[in-house]
Amino acid sequence: MQQWKTALIVYAHQSPAxxxxxVRDVAVQALTKQGYKVLVSDLYAMKFKASATAEDVKGDLKNPEHFVYNDEVMVAWQDGRLSDDIAEEQQKLEQAELVIFQFPLYWFSMPAIMKGWIDRVLIQGFAFTMQKMYDNGIFKDKRAMLSFTTGGTESMYLADGVHGDVNVLLWPLQNGVLRFCGFQVLAPQIFWCPAHSPVRSEMLEAWRERLRSVCVEKPLSFAPTEYFDLSFPGGFRLRPELRETCASLTHGITTAHHLGKPLPPDNQTKAKDS
Ligand SMILES: Cc1cc2nc3c(=O)[nH]c(=O)nc-3n(C[C@H](O)[C@H](O)[C@H](O)COP(=O)(O)OP(=O)(O)OC[C@H]3O[C@@H](n4cnc5c(N)ncnc54)[C@H](O)[C@@H]3O)c2cc1C
Known part of the structure; x- marks a missing residue:
């Protein structure tokens, strides 16, 4: 079969059982069947280093007296002096048109080893600049998705559930990381409480089914970047001319651009029906 597109699964779990x-195996099978070349970064198996340190730079530092990670790795990236493990992940990411982050939810977020992948791989210059972010982001032709399992049940993550609205929990990763770098963010795949679920096989089958049309799936909607005045005098805020228009909206624009209004329902969990 001709492989004409590449998917990268960044995977963080310690146990093959x-x-x-x-869930990862289903994704590999389903995507391969559709003609994807599937790359898997199995972070624990790779013993991927989670901490962002000076060892990520080969050769001399720009300022050894005051190590500034962002500055040092940006220069190292430009000069081809990043550590091999970072450079390898960046090469995989460059090939991929679909990236799936597969992980168990840890403390309302991803495991530290996966956060370390984000800290160390998505560095300034390679993944974003202040000119190339959000709608103008470097990865705007790529799609990305969070696929994760939880310990809690779905009801715990409702707006009146004990853990609070899952849409709020998703914002930092989906907007602050993925969309910031330009990715088209697909709705998350959430496997609620598999440890106590009587429908684990059905969940895996639903996942397989979803992946059949992942390449044409509509992404989540975010606030268009042009809504904001991206200059220092404008303070990177909503353009004044839009404030009046937005005043008449019944809901905020997104989960976090709520403008003091009720949150738009399912903003971070479902793509809008057009
Ligand atoms: C540090 C830490 C922080 C956490 N923070 C949170 C949090 O903030 N919020 C929260 O909700 N949870 C939290 N959790 C819980 C965690 O998210 C869950 O334990 C995890 O998501 C469960 O996924 P798993 O793959 O590890 O499940 P497993 O325990 O590996 O699997 C669940 C069940 O599925 C079975 N199984 C495996 N393969 C198959 C198959 N092919 N078909 C059918 N069944 C199969 C397994 O045998 C097992 O019985 C946290 C856990 C830790 C360790």
């Missing part, structure tokens, strides 16, 4: 491993 885990439900996360089963």
């Amino acid at each position: 885990s439900f996360n491993a089963a």
Whole structure:
């Protein structure tokens, strides 16, 4: 079969017998069947270094007295002096048109090893600049998705559930990381509480089914970047001329651009029906 597109699965679970491993395997099978070349970064198996340190730079530092990670790795990236493990992940990411982050939810976020991948791989210059972000982001032709398992049930993550609205929890990763770098963000795939679920096989089958049309799936909607005045005098805020228009909206624009209004329902969990 001709492989004409590449998917990267960034995977973080310690156990090959885990439900996360089963979810990853379904994704590899389903995507391969559709003609994807599938790359997997199995972070624990790779013993991927999670901490962002001076060892990520080969050769001399720009300022050894005051190590500023962002500045040092940006220069190292330009000069081809990043550590090999980062450079390898960046090469995989460059090839991929679809990126799936597969992980168990840890403390309302991703495991530290995966956060370390984000800290160390998505560096300034390679993944974003202040000119190339959000709608103008470097990865605007790529799609990305969070696929994760939880310990809590779905009801715990409702707006009146004990853990609070899952849409709020998703904002930092989906907007602050993925969309910031330009990715078209697909709705997350959430496997609620697999440890106590009687429908684990059905969840895996639903995942397989979803992946059949992942390449044409509509992404989540975010506030268009042109809504904001991207200059220092404008303070990177909503353009004044839009404030009046937005005043008449019944809901905020997105989960975090709520403008003091009710949150738009399912903003971070479902693509808008057009
Ligand atoms: C540090 C830490 C922080 C956490 N923070 C949170 C948090 O903030 N919020 C929250 O909700 N949860 C939290 N959790 C819980 C965590 O998210 C869950 O334990 C995890 O998501 C469960 O996924 P798993 O893959 O590890 O499940 P597993 O325990 O590996 O699997 C669940 C069940 O599925 C079975 N299984 C495996 N393969 C298959 C298959 N092919 N078909 C059918 N069944 C299969 C397994 O045998 C097992 O019985 C946290 C856990 C830790 C360790």
